[in-house]
Amino acid sequence: EVQLLESGGGLVQPGGSLRLSCAASGFTFSSYAMSWVRQAPGKGLEWVSNINANGGSTNYADSVKGRFTISRDNSKNTLYLQMNSLRAEDTAIYYCANRDNNGWFDYWGQGTLVIVSS
Amino acid sequence: EIVLTQSPATLSLSPGERATLSCRASQTVSTYLGWYQQKPGQAPRLLIYDASKRATGIPARFSGSGSGTDFTLTISSLEPEDFAVYYCQQRLNWPLSFGGGTKVEIK
Numbered sequence: 001e002v003q004l005l006e007s008g009g010g011l012v013q014p015g016g017s018l019r020l021s022c023a024a025s026g027f028t029f030s031s032y033a034m035s036w037v038r039q040a041p042g043k044g045l046e047w048v049s050n051i052n053a054n055g056g057s058t059n060y061a062d063s064v065k066g067r068f069t070i071s072r073d074n075s076k077n078t079l080y081l082q083m084n085s086l087r088a089e090d091t092a093i094y095y096c097a098n099r100d101n102n103g104w105f106d107y108w109g110q111g112t113l114v115i116v117s118s
Numbered sequence: 119e120i121v122l123t124q125s126p127a128t129l130s131l132s133p134g135e136r137a138t139l140s141c142r143a144s145q146t147v148s149t150y151l152g153w154y155q156q157k158p159g160q161a162p163r164l165l166i167y168d169a170s171k172r173a174t175g176i177p178a179r180f181s182g183s184g185s186g187t188d189f190t191l192t193i194s195s196l197e198p199e200d201f202a203v204y205y206c207q208q209r210l211n212w213p214l215s216f217g218g219g220t221k222v223e224i225k
Contacts, residue, residue: 047214059212103209104152108161
């Protein structure tokens with residue numbers, strides 16, 4: 001059974017940093033691209049960042065470029081999102097999602113809540 | 119950046135009725151369009167990919183159509199568990215993008 005388990009969310013002050021983790025199991029993690037997708041309270045889905053299977057290629061939404069860094073450790077089956085210079089508008093549930101061989105988000109974690117507030 | 123516009127924002131229907139949801143792209147996405155369902159407190163679930171292909175385990179009452187800039191998700195006969203929010207998503211270009219969602223609510 002595929003499982004994606006996010007952790008690392010919490011309350012942080014504006015300008016602060018947070019590192020999210022996503023532990024994967026039940027599939028060959030090193031073979032698939034992974035993404036972070038977020039959802040502000042009561043709002044729609046927003047793609048945040050993507051990393052390819054070997055970690056050599058990354059992409060970011062303009063809203064987080066230069067502030068967030070996606071990475072992965074295939075030896076630990078874990079995806080990360082380093083978030084710096086956090087703003088109130090970064091408040092959201094952050095989901096990690098596996099991208100299947102066709103590029104679609106076929107498995108999602110349960111999400112971790114990040115609140116940016118003073 | 120490709121902008122996806124979904125309509126209507128809310129669809130009020132009764133169980134057994136047909137639901138037709140629209141997604142329009144600001145530029146062509148060919149058939150690189152997917153649909154997701156999200157229920158309250160849950161992560162999204164992939165329903166349709168490549169515009170018209172049902173994901174594994176998705177009932178046949180869900181169907182997708184379209185290409186280029188105009189796409190439709192149809193639920194042929196609404197079941198109680200189908201009342202949820204639906205999002206379209208394109209994967210043709212970076213940045214990946216989602217539509218704003220259509221809420222299908224019980225009338």
